[in-house]
Amino acid sequence: MSETSTVVRTGEQEWQALKTPGVSIKVLRADKATGESTTLLRFDAGATFPAHIHPAGEEIFVIAGDFKVGPEHLRSGDYLYTPPAGKHAASTDNGCLVLVTLRKPVEILVDD
Numbered sequence: 001m002s003e004t005s006t007v008v009r010t011g012e013q014e015w016q017a018l019k020t021p022g023v024s025i026k027v028l029r030a031d032k033a034t035g036e037s038t039t040l041l042r043f044d045a046g047a048t049f050p051a052h053i054h055p056a057g058e059e060i061f062v063i064a065g066d067f068k069v070g071p072e073h074l075r076s077g078d079y080l081y082t083p084p085a086g087k088h089a090a091s092t093d094n095g096c097l098v099l100v101t102l103r104k105p106v107e108i109l110v111d112d
Helices: none
Strands: 023-030 037-043 048-054 057-070 072-075 079-082 087-092 098-101
Touching: 037 057
Parallel strands: none
Antiparallel strands: 023 037, 037 098, 048 087, 057 072, 057 079, 057 087, 057 098
């Protein structure tokens, strides 16, 4: 069976708030069987996403703004690949818009 092309008109989609204050999402693609996804994430100025692990890695492209991911401070146009089992938190000083591609969902790390 072959896949079909999918067009997502993000301008016609509403932002969905995540449980994390100041962070919202637009899902571009989600495969429930594999856990793969491609999303747009929008962080308000000062927003922080908690520490998490990427079981199968992550790709990030910063479309606009500044984005701190672990020790990296990314800016508009920057790309970051996190390998499988990579752990980090994420935040922004001034707000940002990022494209995120995952092969499996993130797992939030809980302090003991």
